[in-house]
Amino acid sequence: MACRDLHEFMTALEEAGELKRIAEPVSPVLEIAEISHRVVKKGGPALLFTNVSGYGTPVLTNILGNRRRVEMSLGAGPEVVAGRLASLLQLPASPAGLVDKIRALPRLAELASFFPRVVRRGPCQEVVADDFSLEALPVLQCWPRDAGRFITLPLVFTRDPDTGARNVGMYRLQVYDSRTTGMHWHRHKDGAAIFSRYRERQQRMEVAVALGADPVTIYAATAPLPPGMDELLLAGFLRQEPVELVRCRTVDLEVPAHAEIVLEGYVEPGEERLEGPFGDHTGYYSPADMYPVFHVTCLTRRREPVYPATVVGRPPMEDAFLGEITERVFLPLIKMQLPEVVDMHLPAEGVFHNLAVVAIRKSYPGQARKVMHALWGLGQMMFTKVIAVVDADVDVHDLAEVRWRVLANMDPQQDLVVTAGPLDALEHASPVPGYGGHLGIDATRKLPEEGHPRPWPEEITMSAEITRRVNEKWSRLGLE
Ligand SMILES: Cc1cc2nc3c(=O)[nH]c(=O)nc-3n(C[C@H](O)[C@H](O)[C@H](O)COP(=O)(O)O)c2cc1C
The missing domain is CATH 3.40.1670.10 (UbiD C-terminal domain-like)
Structure with missing residues (x-):
């Protein structure tokens, strides 16, 4: 069964000894990052910081920071999930005969059952706040020379103005003040391409950011899907259950119903601001540069949310495990080509x-x-x-x-x-x-x-007969 949200996942992790609660007072400025960094490097547990100095909201880090937690989130190893995808992809592109069509039907029906589903209510809207401040969230500063505090695990929702298609990407958000952040989508990413279409029309772009969702949906925001393909369909397929969405309160977008916190707002064409530096997943600081600005106009949340974050830095860090899911899941798609x-x-x-x-x-x-x-x-x-x-x-x-x-x-x-x-x-x-x-x-x-006319050399291997004979004697040799 797929986890519905981070709370269910935390319970499962705790039962499996994969989550540690930290009650010691810690600062979101550098301290949580340093602790999370040391723990992820050792393959240690996810961390729930319940006593964040100056903040009432707990901070959750390293959610997918080892192989076991990735497998728990997916309900199987990434290879198994990739195998399921490979078998789905064996669908004939255009079923030729009746037999082909009939054979394709159950798998098409299976795929259809994974499309996201809009529901009327969700815990992410238990509290709808107009008088909010982003500065009240325990946003982390991860490295000493970071330009400030950055939201590091956001699911950024936008809509293509031409096709109406949804896009979800993960782009860090530098908190500038109580209502604005940077929007760090790189120029090659779908989020930036969609924004350029709004810019051409001189039209404001609505944006919603979900903090926290079930762990597979969090992963899906990072998946390099082709433009126009819904990351939430991938999430539904991977978790074998559709993602439930609710309509945002002030923008025409939907977000995961089981998110912790949702930021609704807009990005204005023509407006840019210096973003960064930020200690990045390359292990170096990415330099400051001009990026669009996200204006947050409404914040909705659970009554008692947790604030999820990841810390990137010198590899391997938590994002290596997200990358491993991508490596496995996208292999069948590459093999198709x-x-x-x-x-x-x-x-x-x-x-x-x-x-x-x-x-x-x-x-x-x-x-x-x-x-x-x-x-x-x-x-x-x-x-x-x-x-x-x-x-x-x-x-x-x-x-x-x-x-x-x-x-x-x-x-x-x-x-x-x-x-x-x-x-x-x-x-x-x-x-x-x-x-x-x-x-x-x-x-x-x-x-x-x-250009290699001479023969390629033979590789050295032992003969099967000798291998068999030595195997037989092996236990008697006292070499174990
Ligand atoms: C933890 C994490 C942080 C990321 N931060 C950024 C970022 O700030 N900017 C960016 O363009 N991509 C970032 N990425 C990569 C994108 O999320 C990824 O390329 C995604 O496929 C982009 O989606 P899109 O092509 O739909 O826009 C990050 C990935 C991870 C795992």
């Missing part, structure tokens, strides 16, 4: 966009290069600074094996593809922001047509 792809790994040190290791079943010359270019053309994979392509028999999750294979199998003169393209807005090594170098490494076995 690139059937030769067998597996893919985005190591935490690469913070999603710096390194992808991709294993392919290679059958023709140039195929590794084709895969690199295809990935650089695929949604947010466009940011990937380094793509290493290896053969199907390489375990991409074993980085020691990857290092061995890549170093052994690539010739620096022949097998490196150096090109340029868009880069993540947080990339700091490129001379200019958002654009710069990409490196592809073809570490697959080379074919003669790829």
Whole structure:
């Protein structure tokens, strides 16, 4: 059963020894971040700070900060969930015959049952406040040189003015004062693209921000879905239950009924303000830059909400686990486009966009290069600074094996593809922001047509017969 909200999830976590309550007085300025950081680095529990100095609202951190909690939120390992998605994707694109159509029906019906559902009432509107102040929320300052306090786990809801489609993204919000924040959507993200359409019309854009929802919906806000695809349908599919929504009180948007706190308001075309610096998930401060401003005009909340937050910094931090869900869940979608792809790994040190290791079943010359270019053309994979392509028999999750294979199998003169393209807005090594170098490494076995006329060497393995004989003797050798 999917968790309905953070409270149900906290109960389940507590029962499993995956949540620790901290009653010691702590400051939201740096202290909570330092404690959360130390705990997540050790794979420790989620933390509920019940005594936040100067604030009545508890702070919840590290919700999805280890593998076990991710599995608890999804009700299964990310691989299992990805397998379900893969089987759904086997639907024929256009069922040809009657048999195809009949076979597709149950799965289509299953998908339809995961669409979000609007309900009349939800706990996120138990209190509707006009006289609120954002400064009354226990918003964290995470690192010493941060420009201030940042809401770090917000689900930002907007609507495409042309299609009416909903978008949900996670973009940090720097709290400027009691009613305004920054809106840090990077220029490549759907949130920014939708805003540009309002800007063209010189029209104010309504925005709603949900703080806290069930943990899968929180994850879904970070998922790199193609424009126009509803993140809440993905959430419904992953949790196997639709997300319940309520209509906002003052804007024409819906938000998760089981959120903790909702901020309603607008972003005005033409208005920008300096945002940052902020200690980011790259492990460096992202510099101050101009971003739109979010004006909050109404705050709704539960009677007794918790304030959820994440702390990012030198990897791996909690977001590495969100990235792992994306890696698994999006693999079947990548395989649809690139059937030769067998597996893919985005190591935490690469913070999603710096390194992808991709294993392919290679059958023709140039195929590794084709895969690199295809990935650089695929949604947010466009940011990937380094793509290493290896053969199907390489375990991409074993980085020691990857290092061995890549170093052994690539010739620096022949097998490196150096090109340029868009880069993540947080990339700091490129001379200019958002654009710069990409490196592809073809570490697959080379074919003669790829300029490698000599035979590829045979890999060393022990014969099956000797392996069997030594296995038989093994327990008698006293080497265990
Ligand atoms: C904890 C966390 C914080 C994030 N903060 C930002 C951010 O401030 N700005 C941004 O553009 N993306 C941020 N992201 C990544 C986006 O949420 C992600 O790229 C998402 O797919 C964007 O959605 P969109 O393309 O629908 O706009 C963050 C991701 C995580 C996990």
